[in-house]
Amino acid sequence: MARTRGAHLVGGESSQQGKRIRPTASARKRACEGDVGVPRVNVVHEHQHVDDDSVVDEPQNFGEVQEEHEEGAAYPEGPYDTSLLTSYSDHVAFLLWQGEDWGELKLISHGKKCNKLGVCHPNVEEFVVNSGLMPLCDISYEYADKGLIYAFVERWHRETNSFHLPVGEMTVTLDDVSMLLHVPIIRQFCPNVPLDxxxxxxxxxxxxxxxxxxxxxxxxxxxxxxxxxxxxxxxxxxxxxxxxxxxxxxxxGYAWGVAALVHMYEQLGDACFAYTIQLAGYPTLLQSWIYEHFPGMGRKEMVGNYDETQPRMARFRTGRQICYVRDVRVQIDMLTYDG
Structure with a gap:
């Protein structure tokens, strides 16, 4: 469970009328191209006078939107259609665009403690193998790269469950979980029952x-x-x-990979708010996903004796040295399709 700084988070709902547009990349693209049926933000220039019942139909450039941060208004250097990113006013990206720092995010990682548990005791090894979780026993990263993870958290949006990057949107998929962890993703769904x-x-x-x-x-x-x-x-x-x-x-009988992915989505959705101070979950999954899809990022070493039958996350070895958030931000801003 992510902890917050004590402020109440408010995410305004869209005030636009008509059928709700699903928050997908294709819907956003149609909005940019001005397709019929996709709502647009009406922008009024200072020299124009518009009656209460009138509408400005002419599309405006992104850089010309007004700088009011009211519900339904556009954000400079940010989303111009607030029907998609409805909680953007509380997002850390909005804080960063204003030139403010969102402070230190505490990353909860028990990788080193888990590795100290050692190999399975012979009396329980059979149970662990049958559960499908044996691959996780000795591949947790002992050191989480906080700077690398922070920079990607800043790019996460809970409405789309994806990272918004200069080259488009990317997300961690079930195929990624299966490839990186080798845990089952096609079995019975693991119920999440709140406990007291x-x-x-x-x-x-x-x-x-x-x-x-x-x-x-x-x-x-x-x-x-x-x-x-x-x-x-x-x-x-x-x-x-x-x-x-x-x-x-x-x-x-459980699809543990599905449970892990759902939990990570939930934690990232909480952590991307400006007032959150803690990120929980399984950072090894996110960190190895970044290593796998962005080879030039992160301070890691390639394991020389890696076996292709092992989980892909076992290809990398981490150390104490971590990245600086500002450096990773520059790397992300310079991403290209070829990269």
């Missing part, structure tokens, strides 16, 4: 054998329906020796 402390306590007691008092204490320490990874690690090591495992076969 009471419902989160049940699996701790029934599946992990934790007594109610200890489960209650751990949930209170985390102030919600969650527990610390370090505690799970200790619990896992003790529990592996008991060989008293419940039936975990249903875990192998």
């Amino acid at each position: 402390n009471a419902s989160a306590m049940a699996p701790l007691i029934e599946l992990l054998g934790v007594d109610r008092a200890k489960a209650t204490t751990k949930l209170r320490q985390c102030r919600g329906p969650r527990v610390r990874l370090s505690w799970l690690k200790d619990l896992y090591e003790d529990y592996c020796e008991t060989e008293q495992w419940e039936d975990l076969a249903p875990c192998g």
